[in-house]
Amino acid sequence: MHQIINFVIRLKNFLLFIFLFSIGIILTIQSHAYHKSKFINSANFISGSVYNFSNTISTYFNLKATNSLLLEENNFLKTVLYNQNQQIPPLNVIDTSLNYKFTPALVIKNSYSTINNYLNLNVGNKQGIEEDTGVITSLGIVGIIDKTSNSYSRVLSILNSKSKLNAMHKKTNHFGVLHWNGEDPNIVQLSDMPKQTPLAIGDTIVTGNLSTIFPKGLPIGKIVNYKLDDTENYQILNIKLFNDMTSLNHVYIIKNKDANEINTLNLIDNE
Amino acid sequence: MNSIALSIPLRFVGLILLQVLILNNINFLGYINPLAYILFVAIYPINSNRTLFIFLAFIYGLLLDVFMDSGGIHATACVLIAYIRPVLLKFSFRTQYDHNSLKFRDTDLIKRILFITILTLIHHTTLFTLEIFNSSKIEIIVSKILYTSIFTISISVILNVLFTNQKK
Structure with a gap:
């Protein structure tokens, strides 16, 4: 002994x-593993407040660019809205019966240099943010919220090897799986696109309608090049994102009110 | 004695903040960020309690993992370099280490650079292998280890030289 x-x-x-x-x-x-990655995460009080503090300083450096981006988006939305020949609802009154609910948020930490990138937002449970909701900008998609705390939330960026999204070719509505190979933060990959799809360089790729997280038809990017994959039955595409993932400031969180209902139905189907 | 007891927590917090707020946003050529936080493990007082040191290195790495959302890769790499540090010290500063009189401020700059280089290479190899964890991406792993190491070593040596008190 x-x-x-x-x-x-x-x-x-x-x-x-x-x-x-x-x-x-x-x-x-x-x-x-995708669903177990929530143990060590940055959506907590300590790292959240550190990033929030640093963001209050750094946000002043790109106010001009952010303003012009918002102005451009407003301009576009106004053009669409006033040319619709419908009665325009008064400002600041949002119809709560609508299917998709939008919440604005600020990116307090961005990352695109590693192979598994996450972002942090300055909104959390207090603002009614839930897990598995989509994050977009005015130009394209950013990722999916995978962890929330009281006042911060973490986004699984599309620049993450664990991110797999449903996307489709806008002209033909053929589906594929959107993922990232970890190399260029402006280029993502779309695989499992059927061989017979007539593709052309410069075609637009949008979100597909198999997802309950994003609405159908949100812009993602343009085809840079494409080739047959190893099985020779599917094509693999390189896509240049519309979004500049290296400089994100203001984003919107989309909540699909029907998501729970659809997921419950799918669950019943699987059993 | 007092200054050492105070400088360790100061380095602990200071280097974490330096890493997450400044060094992680450099993104040289798109993806190269120096990981100069390992300086904390490198220049931790040599004759102190080793058990405490290994434990502290783990907590240090885990905090960085929390900030960077990287699972446990920084904690693992930090514990590894903290554990094998005596071997590297012996290799780099042979005579002084054998006489039990090693102090970083008294060592040659060349030997110090050698020590930091070996430590960085071991740390980065562990880190990026665990991060990517995919044998088909071996090229990315090797290039990341190489480029990030160059950056980490230069920043660490500069910080080390700047913040070492020269004995008069």
Whole structure:
């Protein structure tokens, strides 16, 4: 007994190292699986307030660019709205019976240099933000909220190896899976596109209607090039994003009010 | 004694903030960010309690993981370099280490650079292998290790030289 205790004391540094190292490895492996990655996350009070504080300073540097972007978007929306020949609803009164609910938010931390990128937003449960809701800008899609805390939330960026989205070719409505290979933050990949789809460079790719998270037809990007994949039955496309993922400021969170209902139906179907 | 007891928490917090607020936003050539936070592990006082040091390195890495949403990769890499640091110290500063009189401020700059280089390479190899974890992407892993190491080593050496008190 005495020898065993001596042995443990002599090796205590090694045992501690093995113990902590295995915890690290377990956390890493868990983070590679999509639904278990929520243990260590930045949507908490400490990192949230640090990022929020730094953002209050850095946000002043791009006020001009943000303003002109918002003005452009307003201009576009006004053009669409006033040419519709319908009665225009008064400003600041939003019809709550509508299917998609939008919430504005500010990106307090952006990342695009690693292979699994996440963003942080300055809104959380207090503002009614839920997990599995979509995040977009005026130009295109950004990602999906995968973790919320009281006043912050984390977004699984489309620039993340775990992100898989349904997207389609706008002209033909053929579907594919949108993912990212971890190389260029402006280029994402669309695979499993049927071989017979007539593609052309410059065609627009939009969100598909298999997803309950994004509305159908949101712009994503343009085709840069395409080729047959290894199986020779499907095509794989490189897509240049409309969004500049390297400079994001104001984003919108989309909540589909029917999402729960549709998901419950699908669950019944699977059983 | 007092200044050391105070400087460790200061370095702990200061280097985390430096990393997450400044160094993570450099994005040189799109994806290269120096990880100079490992300086905390590199220049931790040598004759202090080793068990505490390993534990502290783990907490340090875990905090960085929380900020960077990276699972546990920084914690794992930090624990590894904290555990094998004595071997590297012995390799880099042989005579001084054997005489138990090693202090970073007394060492040659060349030897210090050698020490930081080996530490960085081990850390980055562990980190990026765990991060990407895919043998078909070995090219990305190697290029990331190489480019990020160059950046980390230069920033770490500059910080180290700037903040080391020269003995008069």
